[in-house]
Amino acid sequence: MPRRLIRVSRIREGRPFPLGATFDGLGVNFALYSANATKVELCLFDSRGRESERIVLPEYTDEVWHGYLPDARPGQLYGYRVHGPYEPDAGHRFNPNKLLLDPYAKRIVGQVKWSPALFGYVLGHRDKDLSFDRRDSAPSMPKCAVVDPAFTWGADRPPETPWQKTVIYEAHVRGLTMRHPAVPDAWRGTFAGLQVDEVVDHIISLGVTAVELLPVHAYVDDSHLLERGLRNYWGYNTIGFFAPQARYMASDTVGEFKQMVARLHRAGLEVILDVVYNHTAEGNELGPTLSFRGIDNRSYYRLSEGRHYINDTGTGNTLDLTNPGALRMVNDSLRYWVEEMHVDGFRFDLATILGRERHGFDPRGGFLDACRQDPVLSRVKLIAEPWDVGPGGYQVGSFPPGWAEWNDRFRDNVRAFWRGDEGQLAEFATRITGSADLFDKGGRRPTASVNFVTAHDGFTLRDLVSYDGKHNDSNGEENRDGTDHNLSANYGAEGDTDDAGINALRARQQRNLLATLFLSQGTPMLLAGDESGRSQRGNNNAYCQDNELTWLDWEAANQEEAKSLTDFVRRLGEIRARYRLLHHGRFFRGQYDEALGLKDVTWLLPDGSEMADEHWHDPHGRALMMRLDGRSPSSGLNEPGSEVTLLLLVNAAADTVGFTLPEITGEHWRVLVDTSQAREGQSIAGGERWDAVDRSLALLAVERDATA
Template structure:
């Protein structure tokens, strides 16, 4: 049967979910509760010893009491008018999509949230929080519109002496008036960047945006974030999450298939920028499968070449599918489980290689400052015997013929290939070909420069590393396969 598998409709904000602990199943509830608390603390302590931080996903925008026809557990029985937002007709506001919206217009209502967060830090050792529909926490006065993050509940969380040291991640939207607040949560707060997610999907899957949009994604959506964020790390770049299709399903399904959720296929996001490439669902058409795989590899290469903080949905690194279900919140079964026996080891190899390369080029891709335009010629610097030291990453954008991208080309829908050259203490060139045929790239810079090919998204042989593996070396030009991305570095810098 169906269940509240994700725990999204929260009943008790301070309690670990006992069924997650296998050894506690079947025990007396009070004993199981103690087991769960101790087990969770020990698990987090062990993760800390292994060098991991633990981020808890929290939902303070609605409760399990649902709409006016829902059950009464706590707030509804204590003081319904105080704890829930209602419109002028007395109807519950549903800015969460789950029947109700918690009310933070009174400062007294902030305390239980702050106390709940503190408990997770003090008792369990949580390092930070990801706030579901975080715009709801900005609605801290009697009006319907969000406040500035420097006011209200959000400001109280950031200034709390315990919570101020935690990593805070906002899902910067809700369904209420002016609820979309991407880039508005202030310095020091990381934000899920759906602009990045949708930009990459539209560029690679539906071919519906020009290269300017992909370039902005690669630059950490600087058009949105740079004005209010001190660091590009504030942008959490991702291709898919628990909400919506898995990465593989984005390429295998054009529409959601949620009938098993028993809501008439009405639940889940109706439009995902997805495309099935000629056949709806998983199949054995080798040509369609190869095209899907090629696009997935290219998208992953772009994700790992982007400025900001990266997130990959568990299972996407090896090709997980949910059979087209894009809202598996209620599926506590094999549909939503991680089926490790089905993993695609080749795709896992690609992700491991990309992780290694991103670590190698962290000064460029995980920079704490925004990229800036080149100051002079990259090529002349690499032709010198001594490496020029720059204080900030410089980013040059080039066409396939090696010329600089002009203002006319950025928004020309017919232009589907370009390159990004990053330079500081290291140098990295990323070539992108988002069209159905191969193309010859003239490499920017001096024609005598030699380039190591670090990875080719279309060639699984380049994903493997180990003893005896050497990089292919090219100069002047290189042929890029259809729907592919290539990373290169000059031989002087390698």
């Protein structure tokens, strides 16, 4: 119970906008959206987390409850108790005994302490969620904190890297810095740790232009994980869409996140956030009441017959972005992270959910349209994970102009091709030239395809070539979790081995996969640690492993084999940046220019003759040459310095294949990349034979002085 009553004269009317707790230098305005509540109490807490006051918000305007406290200051801890009907069958789950987090809280202090009091119903009751629990949840709940938004950004400017020059590095805040020797102990695993020069310099050296961070919004550790001595590592369990996760802060101020952004911007790196607006940590009807459920369940969640939740996310609940209040919250959150925190873009988890209308996915749906016309959001990078588990949930290539998409078709084909699967050659050609079959519409460019071979979810690159199957026993689910569709191979031994031949092939396959990623049209995304051969010992679902299994081992990264792979990635980054033919932002169409006798792209058999239809349909085809010519008008590179011809030689067969190099009058081919590491840097005349060892790739170039 509150320790003292509020004086009537102290609370003022305030304003319904902006939502959340807003400090204006003199006091704090509190505003909370709830279309169906009957009363809202603002609860204040002292520094020890003890409730000191309950204040009824005096005004209700346009479905927003609001009030102004002239003596409130930054650092004030608060939460809400919301009154209304408890009628689960009608979609209402109001319970004022439960302390609720403000959906617009900019900082959340403390962690959820799992107890029966967190649930709006009586655990174990025969009526399940139809029962009503009267226990106070405040002692088990984290608290919201008022923040002072003041921050001196100085000369900070967004890098605004063009899409065609973008290279993404997917990383985890903790995983990247927990074991880095240059990061002070107190900064490890935090936003402060990402500011350390040695960390930033490493990222830049790879040719990376953007750091994509796994979820940093405040999230909840699942109770079943804590019971097993684990916790939610990836962070796809959000409860606060405006607040940074406290675990990632070395200090007690959100300014630490801003400092990190400013430091990365100064290095020319963009910051992209992986965001989870498809569901919350409250789960289904049997989950806890932490925020949205108790504030206005029927407005925030998609419901089936009132009581039950639609579960298109596979996590128990689904946010309802057809509701104006929920849609506004998501868009306000996105704008906050751009305008106040200076981030440069977002990767949307299970983004099909965000485009779901009542009838299903709609590329012209409310949220997608809102982003496209928004003057703030339309100018940052928007990346969709274009699938969910609901009906019609797979929507790769279906998002509207202005969006990029994770391309799992690239991932699966490239893995299968290099593994030696049959019938992959034709699709491989489509994938490495930007996946026009998926994205060439509405003026979209190859950059709409975010290409990746590995990501946080699944095998690391090293494990992809070291394990035939998953090994997730440490997750405590008897290896039932995680996908079985890995398209991996161990090449003769499961896991680590001392066999020199197997290890040499694995190393070459890693180079093949990395080279394919960097040399393909589209936007490459590199998983942090793949550049040094990081392993998770065969765990392909390490979502709950916040330990040395998932943290980057920087000591191992300094060993000879790892350094060699890192140097190879750096070389790939340099080559991609240097040659505009590799990132020119247009689809190759194979158009022939009669005056020059050139095509922008030409597909050749190993003997040097041009490929015909029957060759594309040969299920045993595993080798080809791709010639890209910058002199072709259709290449779009008619600028000085663009007269370069590139030749990609690909051999995914298990045997050596002889290639006859195309003749170039008066010129020699220079070897830029050779994953067999036999001929890099050499100069070879056209017409000569190139014996490509089994499972290898090479990139050759002829450069001419276009200004002469």
